[in-house]
Amino acid sequence: MANSLSERDLILLNSYLDGELPAAERSTFEQRLARESVLSAELQALRATKALLGMAERVRVPRNFTLDPALYSKPARTNLLDRLSMGSLRPLAAGASLVLAAALCVGAVLIYSGGSLGSAAAEAPADVAYEMQEVPAEEAAQAEELAAPMAEEPALAAPAPAEEAAEEEPAPEMGAAAIPEATADEGGANAAEAAPSPLPTQAADLLAPEAEQRTLESTTAPPEEAVGAGGEAQAPTLAAEIEAVPEEFPAAKEDQQQPGFSVRTAAGIGLVIIALVFALVGLLILFRRPTR
Amino acid sequence: MDEAGLIRDAQRGNVNAYNSLVLHYQEQAFNVAFRIMGDSAAAADATQEAFIAAYRALTQFRGGSFKSWLLRIVTNACYDELRRRKRRPQASLDALYVEDESPDLSLASQTESPESYAQRMELQSAIEDCLQDLPEDQRVVAVLSDIEGFNYQEIADTIGVALGTVKSRLSRSRSRLRDCLQGFTELLPASYRL
Numbered sequence: 001m002a003n004s005l006s007e008r009d010l011i012l013l014n015s016y017l018d019g020e021l022p023a024a025e026r027s028t029f030e031q032r033l034a035r036e037s038v039l040s041a042e043l044q045a046l047r048a049t050k051a052l053l054g055m056a057e058r059v060r061v062p063r064n065f066t067l068d069p070a071l072y073s074k075p076a077r078t079n080l081l082d083r084l085s086m087g088s089l090r091p092l093a094a095g096a097s098l099v100l101a102a103a104l105c106v107g108a109v110l111i112y113s114g115g116s117l118g119s120a121a122a123e124a125p126a127d128v129a130y131e132m133q134e135v136p137a138e139e140a141a142q143a144e145e146l147a148a149p150m151a152e153e154p155a156l157a158a159p160a161p162a163e164e165a166a167e168e169e170p171a172p173e174m175g176a177a178a179i180p181e182a183t184a185d186e187g188g189a190n191a192a193e194a195a196p197s198p199l200p201t202q203a204a205d206l207l208a209p210e211a212e213q214r215t216l217e218s219t220t221a222p223p224e225e226a227v228g229a230g231g232e233a234q235a236p237t238l239a240a241e242i243e244a245v246p247e248e249f250p251a252a253k254e255d256q257q258q259p260g261f262s263v264r265t266a267a268g269i270g271l272v273i274i275a276l277v278f279a280l281v282g283l284l285i286l287f288r289r290p291t292r
Numbered sequence: 293m294d295e296a297g298l299i300r301d302a303q304r305g306n307v308n309a310y311n312s313l314v315l316h317y318q319e320q321a322f323n324v325a326f327r328i329m330g331d332s333a334a335a336a337d338a339t340q341e342a343f344i345a346a347y348r349a350l351t352q353f354r355g356g357s358f359k360s361w362l363l364r365i366v367t368n369a370c371y372d373e374l375r376r377r378k379r380r381p382q383a384s385l386d387a388l389y390v391e392d393e394s395p396d397l398s399l400a401s402q403t404e405s406p407e408s409y410a411q412r413m414e415l416q417s418a419i420e421d422c423l424q425d426l427p428e429d430q431r432v433v434a435v436l437s438d439i440e441g442f443n444y445q446e447i448a449d450t451i452g453v454a455l456g457t458v459k460s461r462l463s464r465s466r467s468r469l470r471d472c473l474q475g476f477t478e479l480l481p482a483s484y485r486l
Binding site for chain 2: 007061
């Protein structure tokens, strides 16, 4: 019987039987049911089937399916702030957070100022060099006196040490010192007076005798001997060390070249931010009321 | 029963509130599972698993019909168990020793004759056999519609399919059930003979 009906008709029959057919379709379908005996017979069969299934008896549950509270009870969910804000833990947690925040702030300041100290330390050898330069200044004056008569000839005879000095002086201050050095070669002690600022003056004080010492010794000894020639040769050695420091520590050199974008500054700012977070947490613990 | 309040409390971890919901729905859940599984012990296991799974997933319930949400978990638990059985068919050793594993149906009234009781039990058995002959997807729809009394939309919500799918599955399942039950004509009451 059902084989003569299309699947669509069967769906319509079941929908009609279950009261799921819209009103408009329902009236149309009822007209068809009145005309088509096959359709109405199938409807009776489906109605009986549905009624039979409705006679299926309820089955008693074999047991209760309740959950054991001891196994499935979970503690009321409280957030960390709530837990820290409860009882005697509250002042301790708040104090710890604030102390930690303060410590981080101090650390940030130390790191930031440490960056400044670091750059000062990088400059320190230069200061030391300047101090060291002052010591042989008197000796340099004596050397100038000795060098003055020989100024023209050694300058022509020994240009190599002067060139070496220029090559060893990549830094601006040393470049500035090279100018009075040249003038020292030309005009002797007047070169120091012609220097534009105190720093080049000191450098000139240092390098003028150095260059002259080299010019003096270059006529008699190779440059290596001049370097290892006792206290008077300390100045060029220190100058070489001054230059060696930035090469050994490129980061420090970068810090000097880019003072506004240093790692230390970034670390200091990061620590300050973390400190602010801890301070906020501490204040929240101190003044917040737990939600539960 | 304040279902919404119990659900809210259960979502906060109150097991007693959840157990109130379990007690309210356990019979329906177990009956659906029993009709799908066709076995009381397996249905009990699936129902228990479903209630545990529902409790663990309770925070994901975002309103709507709790009954549909719960029975969807029950039907899924039944599907999982049926698939497990298909992969690894196994015979229960307990079945060898337990004489009667049939579910405890409603007791016959004292006025019911033994013949009437026997006929009633045979009818229940016929319905159960015909249901078990259906494909799983059609069986679930038939159980929810004709035994549990769900409307089409509730069925669609419970098993998570489109309304048209519910209609076509129900149409096919009823046709097959009609054909199956015709084999038990002598058991059927006169008014229900097909």
